[in-house]
Amino acid sequence: MKINLEVPEVAIREKRLGSITGFCGTAEGLVKTARCGKLKEENRSFSQWAGCSVGKALCQLSMIQDAVVIQHGPIGCSGEFSMFGFVNKVGQKQRNLTVKNINAVSSNLEEKDTIYGGGAKLRKTIKEVFQEFNPKAIFITTSCASGIIGDDVEAIADKAEKEIGIPIVYISCEGFKSRVWTTGFDAAFHGILRKIVKPPVEKKKNVINIISFWGSDEFSYLLRKIGLEPNYIAPFSTVEQLSKLSEAAATAQICSTLGTYLAAGLQQEYGIPEVKASQPYGITGTDAWFREIGKIIGKEQEVEELIKSEKERIAPKLEELRNRLKGKTGYVTAGAAYGHIISTLLNELNVKVIGACVYHHDPVYDNGDIDADTLNFVVENYGDIPNYDVSNKQSFEFVNAMNKIRPDICVTRHPGMAIWGIRLGIPTLLWANENLSFGYQGLINFGERVVDLLENDEFVKNIAEHSELPYTDWWMNQNPYSFLGTKGKKTEELQREKVAE
Numbered sequence: 001m002k003i004n005l006e007v008p009e010v011a012i013r014e015k016r017l018g019s020i021t022g023f024c025g026t027a028e029g030l031v032k033t034a035r036c037g038k039l040k041e042e043n044r045s046f047s048q049w050a051g052c053s054v055g056k057a058l059c060q061l062s063m064i065q066d067a068v069v070i071q072h073g074p075i076g077c078s079g080e081f082s083m084f085g086f087v088n089k090v091g092q093k094q095r096n097l098t099v100k101n102i103n104a105v106s107s108n109l110e111e112k113d114t115i116y117g118g119g120a121k122l123r124k125t126i127k128e129v130f131q132e133f134n135p136k137a138i139f140i141t142t143s144c145a146s147g148i149i150g151d152d153v154e155a156i157a158d159k160a161e162k163e164i165g166i167p168i169v170y171i172s173c174e175g176f177k178s179r180v181w182t183t184g185f186d187a188a189f190h191g192i193l194r195k196i197v198k199p200p201v202e203k204k205k206n207v208i209n210i211i212s213f214w215g216s217d218e219f220s221y222l223l224r225k226i227g228l229e230p231n232y233i234a235p236f237s238t239v240e241q242l243s244k245l246s247e248a249a250a251t252a253q254i255c256s257t258l259g260t261y262l263a264a265g266l267q268q269e270y271g272i273p274e275v276k277a278s279q280p281y282g283i284t285g286t287d288a289w290f291r292e293i294g295k296i297i298g299k300e301q302e303v304e305e306l307i308k309s310e311k312e313r314i315a316p317k318l319e320e321l322r323n324r325l326k327g328k329t330g331y332v333t334a335g336a337a338y339g340h341i342i343s344t345l346l347n348e349l350n351v352k353v354i355g356a357c358v359y360h361h362d363p364v365y366d367n368g369d370i371d372a373d374t375l376n377f378v379v380e381n382y383g384d385i386p387n388y389d390v391s392n393k394q395s396f397e398f399v400n401a402m403n404k405i406r407p408d409i410c411v412t413r414h415p416g417m418a419i420w421g422i423r424l425g426i427p428t429l430l431w432a433n434e435n436l437s438f439g440y441q442g443l444i445n446f447g448e449r450v451v452d453l454l455e456n457d458e459f460v461k462n463i464a465e466h467s468e469l470p471y472t473d474w475w476m477n478q479n480p481y482s483f484l485g486t487k488g489k490k491t492e493e494l495q496r497e498k499v500a501e
């Protein structure tokens with residue numbers, strides 16, 4: 001589906017990409033089911049919780065240095081302000097920036113506003129925010145409440161923009177709209193593409209946009225070797241920086257779950273080439289990523305030299321890590337594309353990935369290129385993942401499945417999931433700074449942490465010995481997917497049966 005910047009609301013992932021949050025089977029089965037157009041959402045008859053797009057929009061918008069986010073909703077919808085306040089400070093420290101708070105406020109809709117409308121409160125909040133913060137732009141993220149009562153946020157934003165003279169950007173990210181919470185990333189980038197990015201004035205051949213979170217700056221070291229500078233988006237950028245995204249030589253992303261919409265939008269609107277090669281993690285992925293960048297900027301020879309020297313540099317350490325990890329098994333739980341990245345890293349270190357619980361699946365990305373399929377990259381290069389579960393963080397499924405699979409190690413990118421592996425007595429690595437695993441050195445960084453964890457498992461054993469799971473034997477003895485539409489039968493098997501019919 002073409003990205004349509006004429007409309008104020010982003011098309012949700014389910015409609016745009018056919019994304020799902022329910023599947024159980026194998027990684028290869030998921031790829032094949034999606035390729036033959038038979039992939040469909042498997043509903044759950046029981047759900048432990050649900051995520052919300054607001055948080056994903058906030059995580060990109062609230063760390064823009066000179067903008068303010070107004071969360072137009074009840075105060076409870078701003079619960080993630082504190083978390084992003086924390087990661088903002090950690091990220092600023094890692095990037096050697098001045099440490100300051102995020103600029104985010106709530107319009108604090110109350111019961112009476114749901115009857116009389118929240119427009120007046122929003123207008124008042126915009127004025128106060130402008131006076132208090134003097135921002136270069138204001139982003140207004142919506143909520144279920146503002147959506148249900150029908151506040152015309154776009155009209156209010158447009159009117160205020162004319163009065164105040166700075167971009168005031170409506171971000172439609174009501175939680176009820178999409179069960180794929182990463183739609184919130186797309187909503188944030190839709191607003192940035194519509195209202196912030198300007199046509200290029202001067203092309204910058206040495207700048208590459210890197211769509212990322214708040215992790216440390218690990219890209220500069222290698223990119224500078226081929227004459228490039230990373231322009232990290234969107235945390236810690238400025239409104240002016242964002243307005244010039246159209247001037248870069250190319251756009252890359254630390255993971256396609258995050259950057260699919262913005263990268264494709266910049267290519268569609270301004271012809272900025274998107275790096276579609278697999279993500280830059282592990283040897284195979286990093287080789288492909290740099291080779292594509294080399295082609296885009298016309299520096300293939302320099303890229304080959306970089307690849308050769310980096311591989312030679314890390315070879316002895318990589319060999320040592322691979323020997324120490326040979327025969328180990330791993331389980332992965334993370335967002336979709338980052339889950340594929342962790343699977344890549346483990347497999348390249350000789351850790352066989354025998355299961356995964358990823359939070360959604362995009363059968364295709366916004367660039368429409370089938371070769372950009374990151375799960376297929378894993379299957380083609382490292383083989384199948386036998387126990388592959390798509391689950392929007394339903395811990396009851398994850399705990400049950402991992403208890404049956406019992407890998408040597410579990411790796412997660414989300415803190416809330418790490419505790420479950422530890423309580424099961426499975427060494428669990430929380431790998432939250434994804435940038436640390438970028439490139440050739442990243443594989444070594446990651447491998448060292450895995451070895452460290454496996455060789456120091458006393459803490460995990462102690463925790464497991466002294467903790468009790470909230471799940472009873474009644475649940476733990478059942479098929480982990482008993483509440484999925486398939487009732488524990490692998491989704492791909494059912495869909496194969498339907499095709500045969």
Ligand code: SF4
Pocket residue numbers: 051052053054073076077142143144145173174175176
């Ligand atoms: S927007 Fe909706 S789903 Fe999101 S936090 Fe608010 S009430 Fe919950």
